Amino acid sequence: MKKMWWQEAIIYQIYVRSFKDSNGDGIGDLNGIKSRLDYLQDLGVDTIWISPHYDSPMDDNGYDVRDFYKVSEDYGTLDDFRVFLATAHQKGIKVIIDLVLNHTSDEHPWFLAAKDPHHPEHEKYHDYYIWQPPKYDDLGQKQFPTHWISWFGGPVWEYNPPTDEYYLHIFSKKMPDLNWRNKAMREDLKAMIKWWIDLGVDGFRVDASNHLEKNWDFPDAKPGYENFSSLPKHHEYLEELGKELFEPNNLIIIGESGGATREEALQYAGYDSHEFNMLVQFEHCWVDCDPYNQLTPGKWAKGVVDVARIKHSFKYWIDVFKNKGWNTLYWHNHDMPRIVSHYGNDTDQWHEKSAKMLAYTLYLLPGTPIVYYGEEIGMTNVDYENLTDFRDVEVYTEYENFIRNGASHDVAMQALRDRARDNARSPMQWNDSAYAGFSQVEPWMKVNGNYPSINVKRQRAQENSILNTYKRLLRLRKDESLAFADVTFIDIDHPQSFNLKVSGKDFDYIVLANFKSTPFTMDAVNLEGYEVFLTNSDALRAKERVWRFEPYEARIYRKAK
Numbered sequence: 001m002k003k004m005w006w007q008e009a010i011i012y013q014i015y016v017r018s019f020k021d022s023n024g025d026g027i028g029d030l031n032g033i034k035s036r037l038d039y040l041q042d043l044g045v046d047t048i049w050i051s052p053h054y055d056s057p058m059d060d061n062g063y064d065v066r067d068f069y070k071v072s073e074d075y076g077t078l079d080d081f082r083v084f085l086a087t088a089h090q091k092g093i094k095v096i097i098d099l100v101l102n103h104t105s106d107e108h109p110w111f112l113a114a115k116d117p118h119h120p121e122h123e124k125y126h127d128y129y130i131w132q133p134p135k136y137d138d139l140g141q142k143q144f145p146t147h148w149i150s151w152f153g154g155p156v157w158e159y160n161p162p163t164d165e166y167y168l169h170i171f172s173k174k175m176p177d178l179n180w181r182n183k184a185m186r187e188d189l190k191a192m193i194k195w196w197i198d199l200g201v202d203g204f205r206v207d208a209s210n211h212l213e214k215n216w217d218f219p220d221a222k223p224g225y226e227n228f229s230s231l232p233k234h235h236e237y238l239e240e241l242g243k244e245l246f247e248p249n250n251l252i253i254i255g256e257s258g259g260a261t262r263e264e265a266l267q268y269a270g271y272d273s274h275e276f277n278m279l280v281q282f283e284h285c286w287v288d289c290d291p292y293n294q295l296t297p298g299k300w301a302k303g304v305v306d307v308a309r310i311k312h313s314f315k316y317w318i319d320v321f322k323n324k325g326w327n328t329l330y331w332h333n334h335d336m337p338r339i340v341s342h343y344g345n346d347t348d349q350w351h352e353k354s355a356k357m358l359a360y361t362l363y364l365l366p367g368t369p370i371v372y373y374g375e376e377i378g379m380t381n382v383d384y385e386n387l388t389d390f391r392d393v394e395v396y397t398e399y400e401n402f403i404r405n406g407a408s409h410d411v412a413m414q415a416l417r418d419r420a421r422d423n424a425r426s427p428m429q430w431n432d433s434a435y436a437g438f439s440q441v442e443p444w445m446k447v448n449g450n451y452p453s454i455n456v457k458r459q460r461a462q463e464n465s466i467l468n469t470y471k472r473l474l475r476l477r478k479d480e481s482l483a484f485a486d487v488t489f490i491d492i493d494h495p496q497s498f499n500l501k502v503s504g505k506d507f508d509y510i511v512l513a514n515f516k517s518t519p520f521t522m523d524a525v526n527l528e529g530y531e532v533f534l535t536n537s538d539a540l541r542a543k544e545r546v547w548r549f550e551p552y553e554a555r556i557y558r559k560a561k
């Protein structure tokens, strides 16, 4: 396999709504991103992925697309997009856009025609979506076709009186699922994809890719996820896109497949696959769920972080793709809590240290890294006080579920504060002026109260800040070709250490880290010939090889080859 440009890319994910407001409406926009390209370049980023920028009623912040060919008025115009893209390209930065193919908004013209029997194009568009007739109980009461549960917590079915049918929506009810078995629908989507390729984008992140196919027998089940996740036929659809559109255009394609099984990895992103170049699955992202919590169950149940599971997951995906495909590296994205609050520690005492530890343990590994905006300054979960502080559509259905399960308001709020996606969507903290320098006016969602101390301006000025640590590690990735590095996990089953041996171009590296909030004594690792390269703690301790590790203490040693 010859080297591809995207193998050594350093990707930065931007949640457009929250990155930088340029026109004073409290909402981030494309011109805002454009004004920060130099910052990204200085950080060492050469590729950005932006969350959906299309016209949308914003039920799910743009993942509900109303018009694929139009830029959301919140974010600018198509001309703004063109200028933003050209400016990024001039600076050597590539741009990946989000491709939402599983569903549209219920305000998309296709759906407006589909749901209305009197619409002149009803015949054509009805079959672009997925419909089922009601069921009736013994008393003649209307029932859902099945008891499947949507990813946002409620039923997947919504009744449409004019056709006396239910439509399927595996996310919010304003996001009806498309029928991928319909060829005309696929052709329409392909024309749209081609249009963005012709406009010059460098790649796509394919949203919710493993949900494109459904079980058309509609068996009853609850929650029934297996009927709309990872069904084999979705690979056929992805391959069709890959062969016709992705491969011929030298694009970077990152597929999102939340339920990707390990067996499927190479099918998605092996060198001889025609689907994606890289995959994001979430195996390492929720290794701290308490299975016994019945009040706020599943991902909402905060438990103990299983460090060995994270290491095994990283190792598994690295091994599986070795010489056969390509790996991605990321701690989290816009669907999870902030990593420093989630797996690190966001108290004043340990914030900086644990954020750096998380950087050391991830960014020397092989593959293509995706840094999530604000991660590079250690942005934390947000101090939301009231339910009305939240913006995410998912929060409101889940809150109701928690209360129904018997949780008190306080317990429900704490689960949201710990785990809600909104934690990772607050405005970027640029400086300590009003609204964190994100906007001149009150932003669309609350700025995190810690912005006076956690912000870009402050960290730029501090040589050893989290920001400068990221800069250093991202530079190191390039200098040492770490994208292609060999790695060994040392003592992988240890529940507290996160130790690696990484072989770069000119140096060998050993990363030693305490992933937890308690000190412990590490088994000595052979460091003969190694020197301290980086530490988040006292340099002397690292130099003298003190084996007692303080909470979150982490070190990188290196030795010339």
Ligand code: NOJ
Pocket: 060, 063, 100, 171, 207, 208, 256, 334, 335
């Ligand atoms: C996955 C996206 O990452 C998430 O934010 C969104 O809500 C769903 N797909 C639906 O598009």
